[in-house]
Amino acid sequence: MSKVVLGGSFAGIGTTSIISERRPEVHRQMRNYLANAFSDRSILEQEEIVAASVDAFIHIAGVRGSRKEGFNLSKTLQSLSFDITGDLSFGETFGALKSGEIVDVLNRFPILQKVVPVIMGKKLKKLTQDTKKNEELSIKAVESRVKRTTDRKDFLTRILEDRDPSVVSNQQIAAHASDFVIAGSDTTATTLASLIYYLLRNPRVMSLLTEEIRTSFQRYEEITYNSTASLQYLRAALLEAMRIYPPVPMGLPRAVPEGGDTVDGVFLPGGVTVSTNPIATCLSNHNFHDPWSFKPERWIGKNECDDLDCSQPFSLGTRGCMGRNLAWLSLRTIAVKLIWVYDLELVNSSMDWHRESQMHTLWRKPDLFVRARNRGVKHPLLEIDAVQ
Numbered sequence: 001m002s003k004v005v006l007g008g009s010f011a012g013i014g015t016t017s018i019i020s021e022r023r024p025e026v027h028r029q030m031r032n033y034l035a036n037a038f039s040d041r042s043i044l045e046q047e048e049i050v051a052a053s054v055d056a057f058i059h060i061a062g063v064r065g066s067r068k069e070g071f072n073l074s075k076t077l078q079s080l081s082f083d084i085t086g087d088l089s090f091g092e093t094f095g096a097l098k099s100g101e102i103v104d105v106l107n108r109f110p111i112l113q114k115v116v117p118v119i120m121g122k123k124l125k126k127l128t129q130d131t132k133k134n135e136e137l138s139i140k141a142v143e144s145r146v147k148r149t150t151d152r153k154d155f156l157t158r159i160l161e162d163r164d165p166s167v168v169s170n171q172q173i174a175a176h177a178s179d180f181v182i183a184g185s186d187t188t189a190t191t192l193a194s195l196i197y198y199l200l201r202n203p204r205v206m207s208l209l210t211e212e213i214r215t216s217f218q219r220y221e222e223i224t225y226n227s228t229a230s231l232q233y234l235r236a237a238l239l240e241a242m243r244i245y246p247p248v249p250m251g252l253p254r255a256v257p258e259g260g261d262t263v264d265g266v267f268l269p270g271g272v273t274v275s276t277n278p279i280a281t282c283l284s285n286h287n288f289h290d291p292w293s294f295k296p297e298r299w300i301g302k303n304e305c306d307d308l309d310c311s312q313p314f315s316l317g318t319r320g321c322m323g324r325n326l327a328w329l330s331l332r333t334i335a336v337k338l339i340w341v342y343d344l345e346l347v348n349s350s351m352d353w354h355r356e357s358q359m360h361t362l363w364r365k366p367d368l369f370v371r372a373r374n375r376g377v378k379h380p381l382l383e384i385d386a387v388q
């Protein structure tokens, strides 16, 4: 059984959701009726919606990143992942990338205000504290998506297809939808920020990954979920980024079942809360050789030095991440498109971004200013005169 982990929406108005629901049987039912929205088939259908936001991000990276002062990659990735999860969950984009302001998103979707200030810091909290709206706006967004006749393939497509409205209300769907944004946006943005930071601090690794990416594709349009699946060094670099900087850094609480149980040779009475701390397991030299070094090679071929199973960024078991297919779609296509088009450079090369990060349930990530220079790719998307 799990406690509320990354927030959990709507509990205040009597609706539990996939993250906040604690009764195993009810939670299992929820997972069953949501599973279809996250299947491999659904991910392929959702790819077009995801790609629209990724392409907007690639354009913006070129416009803003070509300046001497660079652009804040960490914040822009946060906006991108908000737009992707919002678009899939509520049937409309939040527009965070274009407006450059996550505050606008929060005013439209106040349910997110509970968790986002944890991630983004006090300044944001102050900007949004006057908004007294409640969950109604999220429900309205779902209702309007339910009424609309559309052939767009988002999470709601499958959820609505499979639902019995007498069992799963619009309010229930809105609660899940808010959870998807909370669970899927910061985690994806964090992994990519960690990846790019560590690549820029490790030129050898960056050059191997760049070689793999640039020799695999002739045209931008070839970069897809399926075509990036065979990139072994990319997969390894992403796994290493999630090991060295776990996107969900807190120990996820689990209750020992009634009657007690034995964990690692120690008997624990029922009801006791246990957890495994990802930072401790991923950065312990008992589990990983030279744990503070960024070495994608750990994840390739035979490895007798590391206990790779100690890094479980998506967790395991009945509460493990439902969105991992979607996460891989975003992680792979964003990283590949960025590196295929641009040569990247840290603006402040002496900054220790990892050391300056703070953990407040999730990560409070410092700014990460990066320059992005087009290596000579010609594509209408990359013309620097439209969106800024």
Ligand code: HEM
Pocket (backbone or CB within 6 Å): 002, 005, 018, 019, 031, 085, 179, 180, 181, 183, 184, 185, 187, 188, 191, 247, 248, 252, 313, 314, 315, 316, 318, 319, 320, 321, 322, 323, 324, 326, 327
């Ligand atoms: C790199 C990206 C991601 C990472 C590292 C990640 C990690 C996790 C972790 C560790 C959990 C487990 C919580 C627990 O065991 O209690 C979780 C749960 C969950 N994740 Fe993800 N996640 C990612 C992306 C996504 C995305 C893109 C979505 C969908 C929009 C998503 C949806 C969910 C949901 C719905 C749950 C709750 C599952 C349940 O309680 O049954 N995640 N995620």
